[in-house]
Amino acid sequence: MKKTTRLKQLIHSPEIEFLMEAHNGLSAKIAEECGFQGIWASGLTISASLGVRDNNEASWTQVLDVLEFMSDATSVPILLDGDTGYGNFNNARRLVKKLEQKGIAGVCIEDKLFPKTNSFINSEVQPLADINEFCGKINAMKDSQTDEDFVVVARVEALIAGWGLEESLRRAEAYRQAGADAVLIHSKRADIAEIEAFMKDWNSRHPVVIVPTKYYRTPTEKFAELGVSVVIWANHNLRASIVAMQQTARQIFQEKSLVHVEKKLATLDEVFRLQQADELKEAEKKYLPTDGNLTNPDRKRDD
Secondary structure: OOHHHHHHHHHOOOOOEEEEEEOOHHHHHHHHHOOOOOEEEOHHHHHHHOOOOOOOOOOHHHHHHHHHHHHHHOOOOEEEEOOOOOOOHHHHHHHHHHHHHHOOOEEEEEOEOOOOOOOOOOHHHOOEOOHHHHHHHHHHHHHHOOOOOOEEEEEEOOOOOOOOHHHHHHHHHHHHHHOOOEEEEOOOOOOOHHHHHHHHHHOOOOOEEEOOOOOOOOOHHHHHHHOOOEEEEOOHHHHHHHHHHHHHHHHHHHHOOOOOOHHHOOOHHHHHHHOOHHHHHHHHHHHOOOOOOOOOOOOOOOO
8 A cells, every 4th residue: 555545544544543753764664663653754853863953954855865764764654744845835846746756645834934943932923824825835735746645734833823723723724625634733732722622613624633742741542532633743752862862972971981881772783673784685695696706897898
């Protein structure tokens, strides 16, 4: 089954589904091995892994390079956090074509202005995109896809920006009518009050995706009760790796030794397994000469 079809099925599943954040080929492979049926390619964590801010400082082509490794390393569908679509409708529709070429199953775009600012940084002073302009962007993306199952998710930032429930519902409905396959409603509150109010008024008219980074204490069963389609664990692989690397590097620096850290680390054999080193070993047996005599590149050909 195509990755696009599998992502679309996750969004329309009668059961609540989950996407795990990844930011490179290795973290994507680990997420799949842990059982996740889909991956969230986070703009924040890809940017952070490249050492830049989540303000479109990494170009969309640099993000595509990372996505290609992620797609090659996994068999599950990937939903890209596509920020604002990296520009206007023309940039966004070109993005769709390139994502399809890389085997990416879908993209989520948010109704903020380019260059984007992370939702949890000075969020209440962030302007939002004009609704009609954003709807045109969605139209252009859906018109540009060649795979009918490619997914476009419209992320509503009105609650994040302090514009209120009514504006959130107005925007979500406009994006639904513009052709978005699902809406993502975002909140920065530590409780689920805003999400709950939205879901009750929304009344299951279209699939809804949430990102409970701030309201993580809410039981997952509550999300299911409200009719949420997909939950995204949005940045946790990266945050876990930061803690692990800081602790390891600090300990090695202080002790000038590997004795006490070695037992805490993945073995090199585990690294090689994740890289599929055994597959290459078997391929060498099949494709490399067995007599040890490789072709001399300087030998003249007999024409």
